[in-house]
Amino acid sequence: MTDTSKSFMAKSTIKAADLEHRRKINFNISKYNAVVPKGKEQFADMHLARERAKNIKWRAIETLDQQLEEFELNFGKRGGKVIWAENSQQALDEILNICKEKNCKTLVKSKSMVTEEIHLNPALEKNGIESVETDLGEYIQQLDGEAPYHIVTPAMHKSKEDVAKLFNQKLGTPINLTPEELTQVAREILREKYVQAEVGVTGANFIISDIGAIAVTENEGNARLSCAFPKTHIVVVGIEKIIPSLTDLGLFWPLLATYGTGQKITVYNTIVTGPRQEGEADGPEEMYVVLLDNGRTNILQNPKQRESLYCIRCGACLNACPVYKNIGGHTYGATYSGPIGSVITPHLQGMNDYKHLSYASSLCGNCTEVCAVKINLHELLLENRHESVEEGHTSFSEKMAWKIWKLASMKRGLMNMGTGKLKNKVVNTLFKGWKEQRTDLDFSKKTFNQMWKERYKN
Numbered sequence: 001m002t003d004t005s006k007s008f009m010a011k012s013t014i015k016a017a018d019l020e021h022r023r024k025i026n027f028n029i030s031k032y033n034a035v036v037p038k039g040k041e042q043f044a045d046m047h048l049a050r051e052r053a054k055n056i057k058w059r060a061i062e063t064l065d066q067q068l069e070e071f072e073l074n075f076g077k078r079g080g081k082v083i084w085a086e087n088s089q090q091a092l093d094e095i096l097n098i099c100k101e102k103n104c105k106t107l108v109k110s111k112s113m114v115t116e117e118i119h120l121n122p123a124l125e126k127n128g129i130e131s132v133e134t135d136l137g138e139y140i141q142q143l144d145g146e147a148p149y150h151i152v153t154p155a156m157h158k159s160k161e162d163v164a165k166l167f168n169q170k171l172g173t174p175i176n177l178t179p180e181e182l183t184q185v186a187r188e189i190l191r192e193k194y195v196q197a198e199v200g201v202t203g204a205n206f207i208i209s210d211i212g213a214i215a216v217t218e219n220e221g222n223a224r225l226s227c228a229f230p231k232t233h234i235v236v237v238g239i240e241k242i243i244p245s246l247t248d249l250g251l252f253w254p255l256l257a258t259y260g261t262g263q264k265i266t267v268y269n270t271i272v273t274g275p276r277q278e279g280e281a282d283g284p285e286e287m288y289v290v291l292l293d294n295g296r297t298n299i300l301q302n303p304k305q306r307e308s309l310y311c312i313r314c315g316a317c318l319n320a321c322p323v324y325k326n327i328g329g330h331t332y333g334a335t336y337s338g339p340i341g342s343v344i345t346p347h348l349q350g351m352n353d354y355k356h357l358s359y360a361s362s363l364c365g366n367c368t369e370v371c372a373v374k375i376n377l378h379e380l381l382l383e384n385r386h387e388s389v390e391e392g393h394t395s396f397s398e399k400m401a402w403k404i405w406k407l408a409s410m411k412r413g414l415m416n417m418g419t420g421k422l423k424n425k426v427v428n429t430l431f432k433g434w435k436e437q438r439t440d441l442d443f444s445k446k447t448f449n450q451m452w453k454e455r456y457k458n
Contacts, residue, residue, distance in 0.1 A: 004333055005356040009437070012327040012360070021157060021328060028156050029319050035262030036316075042254060042264050053255055054374045057310035060209075060242045064300065067209040067242045068291060074212025075289060078274030083290045088118035091290050095120065095201070095234060096127055098288060102232050104129055104198040108190075110216070110223035111135035112203030113151060113313065114292060115236050117335040117348075120201070131201075132193045134222035136186055143170045149329040151336065152260050152315035157328055190222070200230035200284070204237040205312070206252060207289075210245045213273040214289060217256055217266045224270055233275070233284040239291050240309040246271075252312065259314035259372040295348035304383050308343045310373045317367035317377055323360055332357060339367035343380045351384075352393045358384035401431055412449060420445040 001009075015021060043049045060067055072082040085091035099107065107129055109115065121142070124131040133142040137154035141147065144166055148154035155163070160179050168175040173185055194200075202223045204214035214235050216223045227233040243252060249271075257263040276283035299305050318324045318338030329337040334345040334354065342357035358381045367377040388394070408414045418426075423443040428435060446454075 002353050002356075004353045007333055008331060008356055008360070011331040011333070013437075015327045015331050022326065024159050025157055025325060025328060028153070029325065032262055032319050036258065039254075039258035039262045039264055042258070049251060049255060050372060050374050053251055053312075053372065054310060056243060056248050056251070057312075057373055060244055061240065061300070061306060061309050063244075064239065064242060067244060068207075068239060071207055071209040071212050071242065074210070075274060077212065078277065079287075080212070080274040081286070081288045083288055085290050085292050085294070087294050088292075091118050091236060091292050091294070092120065092123045094288075094290060095236070096123065098232065098234060099124070099127070099129055099199055102198050104232075106130045106132065106193060106197045107199045107201060108132050108134050108193050108197040108226045108230065109138075109201040110203065110218065110226040111138050111154070112201070112236060113148070113335060114203050114238050115201065116148060117238075117294065118236070118292070120236070132190065132197070134190050134193070134220075134226055135218075136183060136220060136222075139186055139190065140166065143167075147330065147335075149337075150315060150318060151313050151338070151340075157330075194225045194229040197226075197230045199232045199234060200226035200228075201234045201236060202227050204235050204241055204289075205256065206249065207237060207242045207291075208246050208249070208271070209242055211271075211273060213246070213271050215249060215253075216270045216272065217253065217260075217268070218270075219261070219263075219267045221268050224268060227270075227272060227284060227287075228282055231285045233272075233287045235272075235287070235289045236292060237289065238296055239293055240296055240311070255372050256312055256314050259316040259370070299344060299347045302347070305343070305347060305380060307375050308340065308377075308380055310375055311340050311344075312372055313340075314372045316370040316372060320366040320370045322362055322364065322366070327360075332360075339377045339381065340375075343377060343384060346384055346388070351388050351391055355384065355388035355393050358382075358388070398433070404430075416447050416450055 040046055075082060083094045085094060107124060109120070109131055111133070115121070121131045133139045135154070138148065140155040140158065140163055141149070150156045163179070163182055164175055164177050167173045167177065167182055167185060171185065173182070177185070202216055205217045206215040208215060214237065243249070253269055254265055257266045260266070272287070275285055275287040296309065299309055317340050318329070321338050324338045332341055332345075334341055334349065334357070336345060339361065342360060345357055346354040361378070361381050363378050363381065365378045368375070368379070371377060420443040424441065427443070428440045
C-alpha cells in the first residue's frame with residue numbers, strides 16, 4: 001500500500017464517521033438538487049443536448065492538435081501570446097518569468113482548478129509575490145489555508161457560521177455577521193487588490209479555436225475584474241478545454257450552468273479575444289495563454305480513457321456520488337476529486353500512487369447518469385482497475401488471493417467443500433485486506449447448488 005493510499009484510507013475513515021461534515025455537505029448538495037430540474041426545463045430534449053455536446057467534444061479531442069494550432073494562429077493575430085507547457089514546472093517557470101519582467105508584487109487570481117493543479121499560489125509566495133484569490137469561495141479557502149473542496153463550490157463543506165468564525169479570526173470582523181455582511185467585507189478588501197495588482201490570472205472554461213478566444217463562466221464578476229484591471233493578463237488552461245467554434249457556446253454555456261449550479265445561464269459569461277486593441281478603452285496591455293499538458297496527452301493516447309477529456313468540469317458527478325458525499329473532497333488527496341478525479345488522477349499523477357481512487361467507488365453508475373457530456377465514468381473506473389493490474393501494480397499476495405478465488409469459483413466441487421463455518425474462517429482469516437474496511441463475510445450453510453439438488457433430486 002502506497003503512502004497516498006494509506007493517507008486516503010485514514011482520512012476517509014475519519015470523514016465517513018463525521019456526522020456534522022455529512023450534514024453540511026448534504027444540506028448544500030440538497031440545495032443543488034432542488035434547482036437542477038428547473039435549469040433542465042430550458043432544454044426541449046435533454047438527452048439530445050448532452051449527446052450533441054459529447055459529439056462536439058469528441059470532434060475537438062480527436063483533432064486536438066489541429067484545434068490548438070488554429071487557436072494559436074487566430075489568437076496571435078490580435079497580439080495574444082501562447083505558451084505551451086508540457087508540465088507544471090514549465091508552466092510555473094513561464095508565469096514567474098512574466099511576473100519578474102512586469103516587476104509584479106501583487107497578483108489577483110480568479111477561480112481556476114488548473115492553477116491548483118500546478119500549485120501556483122505556493123510558487124508565487126516563494127518568490128515574494130502576493131497572490132490573492134478573488135472568488136469568494138476560493139478566498140475563504142485561502143484564508144483557511146485549505147485547497148478547494150469541490151470543483152465548482154470550493155467551500156461547500158463550510159457553513160455560514162464557519163465562515164463568520166474564520167473571518168473573525170483572520171480579519172477581526174464581528175463573529176455574528178450575516179452572509180451578506182461577510183460578502184461585503186470580502187468585496188471591500190478585494191476591490192483594493194484589483195487596482196494594486198500588476199498581473200491578473202484566470203483559467204478558462206473553454207478555448208475557442210475558430211476565433212482564437214477563451215471563454216470564462218462565473219457568478220461573481222471577479223474573473224472579469226482580474227483580467228481587465230491589471231496591465232497583464234495570464235490565462236492558464238488545460239489543452240482539453242478546446243471547442244471548435246464560437247457557436248458551440250450556445251449549447252455549452254447553458255449546459256454548464258444547468259449541471260454546475262442549476263441555473264439557466266451563469267451570471268457572467270465572457271469571451272476574451274486578446275489584449276486591448278487600438279481604440280479600446282479597457283483591457284490588459286498584454287495577454288498570455290498558457291496551454292498546459294501535464295499528463296493530458298497520456299490520457300489522449302489511451303483509446304478507452306480519452307473520453308474523460310470531454311469533461312467540462314460542471315461538478316455534477318461529485319454531487320451525485322455516494323462516496324464523495326460521505327468522505328468529502330479533501331480526502332482524495334488530489335486536485336480533482338469525486339468520480340472524474342478518480343478517473344483522470346491516476347493518469348495525470350501516476351497509476352501506482354493513485355490507483356486506489358478507482359476502487360473508491362460503489363460502481364452505482366450515478367456519475368455516468370448525471371454527466372453533462374455523457375462520459376461513461378463508471379466504466380472508466382473499471383478500466384482503470386483493469387489497467388492497474390495489467391501494468392503490474394498489484395502485490396503478490398493479492399494476485400494469489402484472486403487466483404485461489406478464481407479456482408474455487410470455477411470448480412463446483414471445491415465450492416461445495418466444507419461447511420459455511422469453515423468457509424467463513426478461511427476467507428475472513430485469509431483476505432485480511434478485504435476485512436480491514438468491511439465486516440466479516442458470512443457464507444450460507446449450504447451452497448445454492450446443494451439446495452437445488454436437495455429440492456430436485458431427479
